[in-house]
Amino acid sequence: MATGEATGIAIVGCGYVADYYRQCLGLHDGVLRLTGVWDHDPARLTAFSSCWGDRAYRSMDDLLDDRSCALVVNLTTPESHAEVTAQAIAAGRHVYSEKPLGMTLAEAERMRAAAREAGVRLSAAPCNVLGESAQTAWSAVRRGAVGRVALAYAELDDGMIHRADYRSWISRSGRPWPARGEFETGCTFEHAGYAITVFAAMFGPVRRVTAFSSLLIADKRTDPPLPHPAPDFSVGCLEFDGGVVARITNSIVAPYDHRMRIIGEDGTLEIKEPWDYASPVRLRKAAQGRLGRLMERRFGGALASRIAPVRATPFRGGRGKPTMDFMRGVAELASAVASGRNPRLDEDFAVHVTEVTEMLQHPERFERPATVRSSFAPIAPMDWAG
Structure with a gap:
């Protein structure tokens, strides 16, 4: 071609x-x-x-x-x-x-x-790391907006889905949300990649994983009952090549919370919803002095300022539309093949995300902490991200 x-x-x-x-x-x-x-x-x-x-x-x-x-x-x-x-x-x-x-x-x-x-x-997939919100946060990290990054948190709690009215979730062509498959595959395999891809792009390969997972509510009220329900909770600490440590939590038990936080010596970057390309990226400066500590205890930190996005997203969800461009990863692969360059989300990166995800969902299969075998070459930001 x-x-x-x-x-x-x-x-x-x-x-x-x-x-x-x-x-x-x-x-x-x-x-x-x-x-x-x-x-x-x-x-x-x-x-x-x-x-x-x-x-x-x-x-x-x-x-x-x-x-x-x-x-x-x-x-x-x-x-x-x-x-x-x-x-x-x-x-x-x-x-x-x-x-x-x-x-x-x-x-x-x-x-x-x-x-x-x-x-x-x-x-x-997932390709949310190619979205405007993730690219804005990554750009802020590169230019030192929060100083040296030491820690990152990702909450991927989706609420108690089996108690929700998920049977009414119907796609445009009339397909119901595949509840049984989701419950048997597990929320970690379904969701952890949204955080792993962003953090790995920013901080490099994961080298060690310390994880715990559990099936907390076996009866998901399906008819018939699930023969092999997957863990509905996992938590893991990831140690990256550059010394950054991240904690990723996945569940379909805890109330809905998709916050991502990147914590540096000078402040914290916050993304409310990593599945939304238009989600704003906010910066809170590190607490200093008595007033700063008081605001941190009462309000979560200093007043947050919004980071200017690297570009206005051409994609807006809502009213039945997805909040992220699912085809962006496909287009990235196609463009890379056409131009002869290495895809940003190449096969090495995909293998790495799979290995780390398996360690989070099935820690019993690995030593603790588990050493990650796979790796990948540094990923370039999107051309428009600076």
Whole structure:
């Protein structure tokens, strides 16, 4: 494909999240071109293709026989990611996979090895690190807005979802939120990447993980009951190459709280919602003197000032629209392949995020603290982020 030509992509998996990706496709005209969609469930495939007016492939083989498709967007269930990704790689396609890349480090490493042998590129969600909010915080860190960073916190608590009215959560093409799959995959595999990717981009590879996870509420009120519910709480401390330490908490038990905080010697950067590209980044200076300590105890610190965003986001969610551009990671991969550069969220980065996530959800599989084997090259900020 020549530089400047839109990359042909095909979506595999037409479930709940596929509608969010499809809603964001129009933001990348001239970069991405949808060649068609496929799902092994005929009802899902018909509903999705009818809703969006997209071509429906007759089979996965039909999709892979279409040479206008250069990149497969794998939006199948997490347990199917490895199989579908391997099939696309074997057919010579680049792949962008929904998170997680694999359910184990071993799965992720096998896919990376297959991609390299086939001479194709592999990338994985989440892509929120490419969003305006994360890039603004990262820019502030680089220019020393909070001094030397020592610590970072991420709360990824989603509220008690099994008590919520999730059965009414229906996507644009009519797909219900996949409760059983979410509860069995686990909130850590579903959500930890939103924090790991941001912190790893800023601070480099994770070297050690000390983690704990637990299934606190086994009965999620599903019918029939879940045979293998995943841990619904995890907490881990991550030690990065550069000496920064981060604490990441995941749960679907504690009240909704998605705060991210980056703590330096001179102050703290705060992001209220890392899933929202327009979420403001605020700076609180470190408490000094009696008045500063009093404000910290009573109000959480000095009055926060808003950091000017590196650019105004062209993407605004709300009214049924997602709050993040799900297709930005796909567009980043396509642009990198077209220009011959290394993708920001490359296969090494995807493997690293998978390994750390597995350590958080399944600490019993590793020594404590667990030494992280994988690594990745430094990631460049977005070109518009300075």
